[in-house]
Structures are given as C-alpha cells and as structure tokens.
Amino acid sequence: MEEQIDSVGKAFVDHYYHLFDTDRPALSSLYQPTSMLTFEGQKIQGVDDITSKLNQLPFDRCRHVISTIDSQPASVTGGIVVFVSGSIQLPGENHPLQFSQMFHLSPTLQGNLFVLNDIFRLNY
Amino acid sequence: MDPDAVAKAFVDHYYSTFDANRAGLGNLYQEGSMLTFEGQKIQGSQSIVAKLTSLPFQQCKHNITTVDCQPSGAGGVLVFVSGTLQLAGEQHALKFSQMFHLMPTPQGSFYVLNDIFRLNYA
Numbered sequence: 001m002e003e004q005i006d007s008v009g010k011a012f013v014d015h016y017y018h019l020f021d022t023d024r025p026a027l028s029s030l031y032q033p034t035s036m037l038t039f040e041g042q043k044i045q046g047v048d049d050i051t052s053k054l055n056q057l058p059f060d061r062c063r064h065v066i067s068t069i070d071s072q073p074a075s076v077t078g079g080i081v082v083f084v085s086g087s088i089q090l091p092g093e094n095h096p097l098q099f100s101q102m103f104h105l106s107p108t109l110q111g112n113l114f115v116l117n118d119i120f121r122l123n124y
Numbered sequence: 125m126d127p128d129a130v131a132k133a134f135v136d137h138y139y140s141t142f143d144a145n146r147a148g149l150g151n152l153y154q155e156g157s158m159l160t161f162e163g164q165k166i167q168g169s170q171s172i173v174a175k176l177t178s179l180p181f182q183q184c185k186h187n188i189t190t191v192d193c194q195p196s197g198a199g200g201v202l203v204f205v206s207g208t209l210q211l212a213g214e215q216h217a218l219k220f221s222q223m224f225h226l227m228p229t230p231q232g233s234f235y236v237l238n239d240i241f242r243l244n245y246a
C-alpha cells in the first residue's frame with residue numbers, strides 16, 4: 001500500500017512538472033472547478049482562473065528540478081497528499097529559485113486523480 | 125468553519141507545544157495519523173510522539189514565516205507552513221517547510237491526520 005502511494009505520488013509529480021515545463025496550458029487537465037491554488041499567498045479558485053494564473057507567470061520557459069517527494073494517503077476516499085521540494089530555473093537567471101509545493105489529489109468519478117488543493121511557496 | 129482561523133490556532137498551538145513540551149503533542153495525533161519526517165515514515169500517535177521526543181536536541185524555537193491553508197473537503201483543513209527552527213547552541217537557524225492535514229474530531233476540535241516535515245537546505 002505504501003509503495004503504491006509513493007509510486008502514484010512520483011508519477012503525478014513527474015507528469016505535473018513535465019507539463020509545467022513543456023506545455024503549461026495543458027495543466028488545465030489536472031484541475032477542476034472545485035480546485036484551489038494558493039500561489040505565493042494569492043488564493044485562486046477553479047480550473048479556469050488557475051490556468052490563467054499559471055499561464056500568465058512572467059516567464060516563457062522554466063525548468064523544475066525536484067529534490068524531494070513525500071506522499072501519504074489522505075483519506076479513506078482515496079485522496080493523496082504530495083509534498084515536493086526542489087528548484088525552478090528561469091532562463092537568463094543566474095541562480096535557480098528554491099520552492100516547496102503541496103498537492104492534495106482527489107479521485108475523479110472515472111478513477112483518475114485531479115488536483116483539489118495546490119499550495120506553492122518559494123523558499124527564500 | 126473558517127479554515128484560516130483553524131489553521132492559525134493550530135499552528136500557534138502546535139509550535140508552542142513543540143517548543144515547550146514535545147510530549148504534549150500526543151493528543152494532536154491519533155492511531156491513523158501519519159508523519160513523514162525528513163523522509164522517514166511513522167504511523168500512529170505513540171510512535172510519532174516517540175520520534176519527536178527523541179529528536180537530538182533538548183530545546184528549540186520555531187519561528188513561523190508563512191502559513192497557507194485551504195479546506196480539503198469533508199471538513200478537513202490543509203495547512204502549509206514555512207519558517208525557521210533555532211536549536212540551542214547552533215549559530216544558524218534551520219529553514220523548514222511542513223504540511224498538516226487536519227481532520228475534525230467528534231468533540232469539535234481537529235487532529236493531525238497527515239504531517240510531512242522537510243528541512244530546506246540552500
């Protein structure tokens with residue numbers, strides 16, 4: 001059970017940051033109208049507003065490098081919490097930015113997982 | 125239920141208890157609670173308290189920089205904290221991030237179902 005949660009968490013993280021770094025608009029497939037994002041303290045609700053926010057971040061390209069992934073089952077209904085730390089490299093910047101992010105993944109009716117909760121913070 | 129109020133009250137209580145009397149954290153966890161501490165997985169209130177009280181320092185002080193929270197559905201609250209941890213005798217404070225998933229108890233308070241702690245190295 002434990003290994004399954006870890007592998008689901010890792011698969012999600014790989015997929016999420018790959019999309020973020022190569023096709024940011026496609027992240028909309030991971031959120032729903034009930035999803036919540038808190039991005040550096042700013043609260044955003046729903047797939048449309050979340051996708052807008054992420055697409056409007058002030059850089060065209062970026063590269064996430066993931067250092068740690070910790071996952072735990074979040075409830076009896078099949079939710080998973082995933083806690084990530086790593087760095088994000090922006091083009092033209094000398095030093096990557098350190099960040100931490102947590103996701104609460106919840107099952108869809110079809111049996112996939114979507115991001116119900118997403119909180120992102122840079123680590124200064 | 126106001127998630128912001130729940131989160132703030134919880135964070136204040138959690139870290140002041142941690143800094144004053146780590147053994148007192150026991151009643152914030154239950155049998156199904158999970159802690160991942162720097163990658164080590166621990167389950168259940170007893171084992172979690174044993175881990176926290178055996179950390180290799182007597183005294184510490186947490187300084188909280190940011191607290192973010194969101195409702196997780198079914199009455200739960202997710203809390204995401206960043207801050208520093210000053211250990212007695214150490215020159216420099218350690219930076220950390222921690223997330224809690226709080227669930228309501230029948231008595232009207234909250235317990236920690238999920239707890240993940242990571243130091244943030246530069």
